[in-house]
Amino acid sequence: RTLSLWGNRWCHRKRLRIACLPQRMVHRQEMRGLLVLLLQVGLAVGSFKTLRVRHTLQGKTGTTNGPKIPAEVLSSDATGSLQYPRIFVYDSKPSWRVYKNFWKGMSEDDVPCQGDECIYGIKQPISVDGKSWNTRIPGQFWNGRMYHHRLVNSYPHIVTDPSEADLFYVPAFTEWSSFHPEDGDVCYNATEVRESLIHYNASTAHRHFAISPRVSSGDQCPLDLDHGLQWLSLEDLQYGSKISIPYPTALSGMTPSEAHEFLSAVYHVKREHLVAAQFGFHGRTATLRQSLIAECLKDPQCANCGELVSRDAGCYVKQYTDSTFCLNPVGDTPSRKGMIDSLVAGCIPVLYSESQLVMWTNHVGDWRDIAVILPEEQWNNTFSVLRAIPEEEIKTLQRNIHNINYRLSVYREPEASEADQVHEADACDVSMATLWAEVRQSESECVGSLGGTCLPTIHKRMTHTHHSSKKH
Template sequence: MAFWTQITTIFFFFIKTHLFLLFIINSASSQRILNTESTSNPTTTEDCNNRWIHIRNLPSRFNLDLLSNCSEYPIFDDFCPYLANHGLGQKTHPKSRSWYRTDSLLLELIFHRRILEYPCLTNDPNVANAIYLPYYAAIDSLRYLYGPDVNSSFLHGLELFDFLQSDEPGIWKRNMGHDHFLVMARPAWDFSQPLSNDPPIWGTSFLELPEFYNVTALVPEGRAWPWQEQAVPYPTSFHPQNLAFFEAWIQRVKRSRRTNLMLFAGGGGIGATPNIRRSIRNECENSSISSNNNSNSSSFNILEKNGMYSKICDVVDCSNGICEHDPIRYMRPMLQATFCLQPPGDTPTRRSTFDAIIAGCIPVFFEEMTAKMQYGWHLPEDKYAEFSVFIPKEEVVFKGLKILDVLMGIPRSEVRRMRESVMELIPRVMYRRHGSSLGLRTKKDAFDVAIDGTLQRIKDRLANVLDR
């Protein structure tokens, strides 16, 4: 019996390794093919003025080789199952057309695959307006955060810098890194440990290295003083491949009956310490009990008076990450809710913000670092009042302000306008599937907006350098 168990284990290990190698081979082949197509397509030349991007040729130890360690960090997670479909993950269902079990950590791989389709790639770095570094920084950081190199996290990035200095150093020296950019699929705080920390605490020091001060880093969450980094949306599970699938989802969002006033999908808030998540849970629980048991309660009266809501508040418990790769748990409730509450947690930002927008659910923010001070390219700061609600968390936690009172005070006509504004944002915050149809490519998605913003940022920086 033990013999057959051993044989079975070896067999499945062989299959897993074989599939992984096929993945790498296919990725490498795609890069060569797509680079050739992008640089030889004469129809894009006029449209590519000031938009040329050169992909820096990095050794595979900086990207694809890192994926082979996908199961080596048990304290973190095994992200091997989510490598499928070039980082989009497996489909949520075999017949699913647009929905995947996407892991946010693989934004670097998703971005790398998409940039291979960018129409303005050039093999000549001297004519490029921006240089892309296909370095999987967040995946590489796992060995410092959860692996054997935890006590040398100040070294993170130095190997990459040494390579950039030794291999075609003129590419870097031309603008001293000001024209380089990369994607880092973890909050910037995870790469911001001071070099002086001895012994090291949480995080690596990549963004604290003077060598990378000039590089633009695209992260899912930036710091309050974003000199180096710019926040881009977390990847959701929605990745349509053609215009028909996208428009079918938009129609579903439009037709969805919003029978729940407000929804919170997340964890936390169960301890005794006062915080916004605890306040949300308490208000939801109290409104549910009151409307069910007391016909004289304010919650019951609101339901009776309003007529459009059958529930005041709903909570989708996503504790311990159970929702992370299972969008069905929260997307259906979001489609039925008018407002989706977005309280900060361990960090200010939330992937749930973008899930809510995809579902046409109006986000409710409780601090500006959750989104307004983060995603200026994708969610314009001057438009927030048109698509979201802001309630200061201090007013709720310490002064007794009821979220319900604020939301019920918004006129129905205004709610309808806000939802329309939310739906207009859906293309800007989704990452469409690689290899998508030409029709869908006419709608700029999160990747397209990020590229536009990066090119403009680099252009402005280089202009400032010349002025000095």
């Protein structure tokens, strides 16, 4: 209303008398409109505060135990502390989380997993600079179980009162592909999940989120919610969410102290090989992959484990820690687990597509600071191009990788001796903080909406994606 009155004033200034209201009426209506505007803003702020309770994470001198969120991920408030979400977890049934019982082939007799191996993967000892480390071999679609365990068991800001919540976690996911119905029951009971979301409505939908462990939209069982849902997925392109989460890594399940020690070791280790090439011949770049492996097998400075089977997957972790560059051609989709595996091993990723540069930017930042990106005209000369990179540039890339490496994995809760230490944010923390920042940003765009329900831009985007996905 106020905008229309301002427009009418412009109309009179331009002397466009046609369709302009009389000036006296304009002044009288403008005053009335401004009073109504102030009243509506006051009511909106009051009601908004009851829903939105912010929580700030203190720094090392603060009293709140919890990880530090990197300053570049979230903007600081006036006091310099960082915004961090309180999360309400819906009650759920175990059947809402559909796991693969075990990654077939990870053990000689395919026995069911035991203990934390069911969360982080089977242990795989490797040696770095003479010291042995227990890395893990998680399934590439295990983010659901890792994030769920982290949120339910060791995320420091879970609330039981929904009125205090900033975000709402819907604990339902599947690790199976719905593209393969022959695998059996791959989906949870969507009706049960929908009926449990008693705090879900048009105003709170954009604050609800779930984890999608897989990549393609067909791999996530549909909930068919009227107002959409925030999905945290391996790739953000399929669900309309701006939050993509990295693949599980070999560091999954380490304690924070173990992770720091391992990352320091791989940062300083002397690397024996120029290049590591570990991938199969599939995807959109199958021909490129074949030519790269053929070149690798002829070059003594290239490490390759041969045709990997799952129980030998520890080989690639060792080869990555021994190599300066790790080749990562695009696979079936732009993302590739090897991109993250390379980084946590301190190996510089070599990327072959601009589409790879949009992956997990909330966690890794700008890929150009931590990777080598080869244009198509250089694909056939990959090895000679890498050999020509100056040593100083290599050191800069390795230092940049070391600076962001810790936030790429989901870690086990600290040991008792580490409880009083202030730890940096891991992959789960960064994802939650980034999602919360996205929600706040989208809600700030609603300021000034005077009539009806304000749908943040993130909400509109989710709703559009939700309806589009039903067509497929």
